[in-house]
Amino acid sequence: MSTLEVILRAAGLLAAFLLLPLLVGQTEHKVMAHMQGRLGPMYAGGFHGWAQLVADGAKFVQKEDIVPAAADKRLFRLAPALALIPYLVALAAIPVHPGFAVADLPGGALFVLAATSVGILGTLVAGWASANKYALIGAMRSAAQLIAYELPLALAVASVTLAAGTLSLGGIIEAWKPWWLLWQLPGALVFLVAAVAELQRPPFDMPIADAEIVFGPYTEYTGLRFAFFLLAEYGGIVVMSLLFSTLYLGGWRGPFDDLAGWAWTLLKGFVIALLLIWIRVSWPRLREDQLQRFAWLTLIPLALLQLAVTAVGVVLMGGSS
Amino acid sequence: MSEHKGVVPGLLKGLATTARTMTRHTSTQEYPDVRPELPPRSRGVIALLAENCTSCMLCARECPDWCIYIDAHKETIPAATPGGRDRQRNVLDRFAIDYSLCMYCGICVEVCPFDALFWSPQFEYAELDIRDLLHEKDRLGGWMDSVPAPAALDSGAADPAEVTAQRAPARPARVIRRSPAGAPE
Ligand code: SF4
Numbered sequence A: 001m002s003t004l005e006v007i008l009r010a011a012g013l014l015a016a017f018l019l020l021p022l023l024v025g026q027t028e029h030k031v032m033a034h035m036q037g038r039l040g041p042m043y044a045g046g047f048h049g050w051a052q053l054v055a056d057g058a059k060f061v062q063k064e065d066i067v068p069a070a071a072d073k074r075l076f077r078l079a080p081a082l083a084l085i086p087y088l089v090a091l092a093a094i095p096v097h098p099g100f101a102v103a104d105l106p107g108g109a110l111f112v113l114a115a116t117s118v119g120i121l122g123t124l125v126a127g128w129a130s131a132n133k134y135a136l137i138g139a140m141r142s143a144a145q146l147i148a149y150e151l152p153l154a155l156a157v158a159s160v161t162l163a164a165g166t167l168s169l170g171g172i173i174e175a176w177k178p179w180w181l182l183w184q185l186p187g188a189l190v191f192l193v194a195a196v197a198e199l200q201r202p203p204f205d206m207p208i209a210d211a212e213i214v215f216g217p218y219t220e221y222t223g224l225r226f227a228f229f230l231l232a233e234y235g236g237i238v239v240m241s242l243l244f245s246t247l248y249l250g251g252w253r254g255p256f257d258d259l260a261g262w263a264w265t266l267l268k269g270f271v272i273a274l275l276l277i278w279i280r281v282s283w284p285r286l287r288e289d290q291l292q293r294f295a296w297l298t299l300i301p302l303a304l305l306q307l308a309v310t311a312v313g314v315v316l317m318g319g320s321s
Numbered sequence B: 001m002s003e004h005k006g007v008v009p010g011l012l013k014g015l016a017t018t019a020r021t022m023t024r025h026t027s028t029q030e031y032p033d034v035r036p037e038l039p040p041r042s043r044g045v046i047a048l049l050a051e052n053c054t055s056c057m058l059c060a061r062e063c064p065d066w067c068i069y070i071d072a073h074k075e076t077i078p079a080a081t082p083g084g085r086d087r088q089r090n091v092l093d094r095f096a097i098d099y100s101l102c103m104y105c106g107i108c109v110e111v112c113p114f115d116a117l118f119w120s121p122q123f124e125y126a127e128l129d130i131r132d133l134l135h136e137k138d139r140l141g142g143w144m145d146s147v148p149a150p151a152a153l154d155s156g157a158a159d160p161a162e163v164t165a166q167r168a169p170a171r172p173a174r175v176i177r178r179s180p181a182g183a184p185e
């Protein structure tokens, strides 16, 4: 790979990372509004408020950047970046087109999992550094949550990699067959639930539960730093949706995929993002202990069962790959 | 999924409800672009029909937060016929409602015996300074145009008093006969 290509790929990745979350955010604005019988933004940009998030961004930039006096200033400033950058890194490893990912890694699945779990550290650090009791409670909640979903998430991904016989995301897509939809269904459900918990979105938004603990770890944040946390949330949705479609829906596979592979990737990812939004609008928030109970009594057994089923399947087929 | 039986059906029902709402028409009213359809008896603002007001002060006294200001003076009307008695009447100088205090309870409208105060659905009188919410007679009078006509009477109801009076046959002028002693009978 020449230097120019590296630069081009990095720039493209950055553009996608800035654009796709905005797209998801705007979709959430409108879809959520209509699901609640409202119209949502209508003015910014003229046509159905398409520029609402751009306007929001301009507003965030103008706001005063406050660092609380008692805060651990270095950590406080670092936290938004810590939350945001892992998702950018993870996005790089996701294959978008046959034979193309921004960074094609042999151990892509492992890499993406590792990168996305760093993101949660941003929340923890933010909660600790804010020197605010609500922020700290929120951080503790997200730490508890972390234990609940990391294990099922890893087990679900392990099952897919076992089925495909490779850790490379591109390899998983190539090995994918439509009947895997059924074979890997329990794992897919576990992955979806765990992904929502990792993203800290309703019904698993206990760490930021605005009705209980103000805004959790983000309580003390203002302006651009706060916007970075929001961007991290929507960037997270993009990454998780694309990852889900890569692992369970065959990524770029589809009719005419040597030409339109990238469109299939985006389309499948978008559908999953819509599903995440739909879930957010429809379901109420759980309690932290309910998530623990759900994780240990339902998700992990289900993920283990899936792993066993996958293993049996692989052995019966004489070891695919 | 869990030990409660109703969890999964409940979750699906939630999804179905939001999906159904999305396909329906929204209930948002696009206010500055489209006028809202207010019910005729909306309590937007209180309008004053100054001609009817006798400065009796009942409204000002009943107002729970004393936000109605009335100034009036008495005027003497000279007797119409020689030897008659001069009459006095109240002239309304100032009538103001401070909408920064008013809590839209409607007591003033209810209590006015002379139908001088009315509810109007007009609501666009926001100000940038709270002190500008004290509205005087002219402004209150201007809102009379937006007061909706009173609701029609029920089909079986008796005619209003004014209409009955209009229909009654003209009465002959009363002739006062005087007895020889000169005193009215
Ligand atoms: S509506 Fe109530 S508060 Fe307002 S002016 Fe009339 S009596 Fe006073």
Ligand code: SF4
Residues within 6 Å of the ligand: B052, B053, B054, B055, B056, B057, B058, B059, B060, B070, B111, B112, B113, B114, B115, B116, B117
């Ligand atoms: S109660 Fe009616 S008539 Fe009397 S002062 Fe108030 S508005 Fe005028």
